[in-house]
Amino acid sequence: MSDYVKELMAMVKAKNPAESEFHQAVQEVAESLALVFERHPEYRSSKILERIIEPERVIMFRVPWVDSKGDVHVNRGFRIEMNSAIGPYKGGLRFHPSVNLGILKFLAFEQVFKNSLTTLPMGGGKGGSDFDPKGKSDVDVMRFCQAFMSELQRHIGPDTDVPAGDIGVGGREIGFMFGTYKKLRNEFTGVLTGKGLNWGGSLIRPEATGYGAVYFAAEMLGTRKQTLEGKKCLVSGSGNVAQYTIEKINQLGGKAVTLSDSNGYIYDEAGINAEKLAFVMELKNVRRGRIKEYTDKYKTAVYTQLTGKEDANPLWDHKADCAFPSATQNEINRKDAANLLKNGIYVVSEGANMPTTIEGVNQFLDAKILYGPGKAANAGGVATSGLEMSQNSMRMSWSREEVDNKLHNIMKSIHKTCVTVADRFGTPGNYVNGANIGGFLKVADAMMDQGVV
Numbered sequence: 001m002s003d004y005v006k007e008l009m010a011m012v013k014a015k016n017p018a019e020s021e022f023h024q025a026v027q028e029v030a031e032s033l034a035l036v037f038e039r040h041p042e043y044r045s046s047k048i049l050e051r052i053i054e055p056e057r058v059i060m061f062r063v064p065w066v067d068s069k070g071d072v073h074v075n076r077g078f079r080i081e082m083n084s085a086i087g088p089y090k091g092g093l094r095f096h097p098s099v100n101l102g103i104l105k106f107l108a109f110e111q112v113f114k115n116s117l118t119t120l121p122m123g124g125g126k127g128g129s130d131f132d133p134k135g136k137s138d139v140d141v142m143r144f145c146q147a148f149m150s151e152l153q154r155h156i157g158p159d160t161d162v163p164a165g166d167i168g169v170g171g172r173e174i175g176f177m178f179g180t181y182k183k184l185r186n187e188f189t190g191v192l193t194g195k196g197l198n199w200g201g202s203l204i205r206p207e208a209t210g211y212g213a214v215y216f217a218a219e220m221l222g223t224r225k226q227t228l229e230g231k232k233c234l235v236s237g238s239g240n241v242a243q244y245t246i247e248k249i250n251q252l253g254g255k256a257v258t259l260s261d262s263n264g265y266i267y268d269e270a271g272i273n274a275e276k277l278a279f280v281m282e283l284k285n286v287r288r289g290r291i292k293e294y295t296d297k298y299k300t301a302v303y304t305q306l307t308g309k310e311d312a313n314p315l316w317d318h319k320a321d322c323a324f325p326s327a328t329q330n331e332i333n334r335k336d337a338a339n340l341l342k343n344g345i346y347v348v349s350e351g352a353n354m355p356t357t358i359e360g361v362n363q364f365l366d367a368k369i370l371y372g373p374g375k376a377a378n379a380g381g382v383a384t385s386g387l388e389m390s391q392n393s394m395r396m397s398w399s400r401e402e403v404d405n406k407l408h409n410i411m412k413s414i415h416k417t418c419v420t421v422a423d424r425f426g427t428p429g430n431y432v433n434g435a436n437i438g439g440f441l442k443v444a445d446a447m448m449d450q451g452v453v
């Protein structure tokens with residue numbers, strides 16, 4: 001680690017204590033950018049990275065609401081408006097008990113570079129609440145969303161900040177929040193993405209993150225003159241990202257054999273085909289059940305219960321070719337990464353945000369496998385959100401084929417940027433450096449043009 005990076009990290013940790021995920025995200029980017037500062041000292045003298053690390057605005061507010069039984073609850077709401085050098089703030093809202101300032105700052109920081117890579121004019125932001133929608137009725141979720149948006153609406157807008165969904169925020173939550181925004185502001189505008197198709201949403205938006213991660217994996221495999229045909233794939237999670245990752249794997253001839261939730265995971269050696277995936281979608285999206293129920297219907301599968309105290313996740317300890325971590329941050333630790341490599345995995349395409357610890361990332365880089373970091377591999381979701389914003393601005397909608405083609409081309413462009421930039425800075429095949437540097441340069445040049453603001 002260079003002296004500059006050491007000094008920078010000491011400053012970040014002193015100013016942002018107890019925000020370990022944020023420290024991790026900053027360190028990974030800073031280590032890549034040491035290569036840039038050697039050639040472009042003007043970025044360092046203008047404190048560009050220091051300015052990106054410091055959010056332009058942090059909004060924190062209380063969310064009091066009354067449930068359907070008449071009980072009063074108080075949650076905490078956040079919006080981190082990280083950087084707007086290349087466009088309005090853009091990034092999801094996460095509703096989960098684990099949400100805190102440090103996690104949202106890490107996500108917003110990552111979003112700056114991810115959005116830059118998409119080629120679309122979007123800045124970076126992130127937000128959410130420690131509210132847990134799991135097990136709540138539609139009425140209670142609606143009441144919370146209305147209370148949350150009654151405050152957030154003061155700070156967002158189609159040309160200022162355009163939130164989307166993330167963990168715990170799907171079409172239901174987006175609908176309730178959009179309705180509240182529309183009522184309070186008396187305007188119908190593209191202030192949120194992930195909307196329903198009947199009222200401003202885009203085709204392919206629910207599928208986009210998962211599809212994009214698989215498209216990115218296919219591009220990486222293409223550099224070795226291979227395809228996904230016949231590849232055995234491990235997928236974590238069972239939400240939107242995991243579901244559509246499996247759908248696209250199936251379409252490209254691969255075979256996915258795992259899915260998980262917070263209680264455990266299933267392993268289905270026969271493969272999760274279209275019929276089984278339809279069952280998972282109904283289970284998770286409609287009935288909001290647990291993945292264990294998969295084994296009640298499909299006897300080829302084995303369910304493994306997890307306590308959360310394991311030193312490694314056995315989901316990552318199966319022989320396979322490709323891994324698509326699609327659940328949450330830091331789900332692949334040092335031991336998990338070693339297990340993946342031991343079992344023959346040579347493609348990792350991250351559908352979740354920062355799902356691999358720094359120790360795990362370093363193992364992947366040392367092994368020279370095809371490793372696509374989240375800010376590149378999972379950028380398909382926000383890219384399609386950007387396409388939804390474009391459609392809203394033009395008051396029109398594109399066909400499924402048009403949006404899917406645009407998404408596929410954006411993922412190809414991101415892959416090309418990563419490869420080209422990694423080569424340019426002397427680290428061929430290193431997608432981490434390619435993504436971090438490629439995302440940084442566009443934002444940095446815009447900040448240099450706009451002065452110290």
